[in-house]
Amino acid sequence: MELIDKAEFDQLVGHLRSSATRLLFDEISWWANENRSILGLVLFDRHDKNYSWVFFVREPDGYATIAVGHSLPSVGDAIHAIELQITRRTTSDELRQHYNKASSNPPRDTRH
Numbered sequence: 650m651e652l653i654d655k656a657e658f659d660q661l662v663g664h665l666r667s668s669a670t671r672l673l674f675d676e677i678s679w680w681a682n683e684n685r686s687i688l689g690l691v692l693f694d695r696h697d698k699n700y701s702w703v704f705f706v707r708e709p710d711g712y713a714t715i716a717v718g719h720s721l722p723s724v725g726d727a728i729h730a731i732e733l734q735i736t737r738r739t740t741s742d743e744l745r746q747h748y749n750k751a752s753s754n755p756p757r758d759t760r761h
Contacts, residue, residue, distance in 0.1 A: 650689065650735055653681045662688060662705055662712045674701070677724055680731065687739065688712065689731040691724060700727035704734050 658679035680689035
């Protein structure tokens with residue numbers, strides 16, 4: 650996993666965000682693997698004053714959210730949690746097959 654900038658993340662999955670999410674959370678960091686088949690997002694909850702993470706995978710018709718974590722006390726805890734999720738999920742045979750399938754079918758822009 651590597652840090653990516655917000656502009657790249659927005660290009661890939663920006664259309665998935667709701668206006669409520671933008672009002673309730675501050676986006677802290679954006680993550681991706683080398684071929685961009687998996688993405689991660691770390692958020693700060695303004696109301697609860699804690700951190701969350703969201704894990705996305707690329708599918709043939711775009712990206713889908715497959716896991717969410719919340720109520721973490723620090724940004725470091727949120728980053729560690731998303732790294733664990735990504736590691737755990739990328740080592741499973743089922744998800745590896747999903748990534749291989751998605752990698753051979755780049756996502757289509759569904760915003761039109």
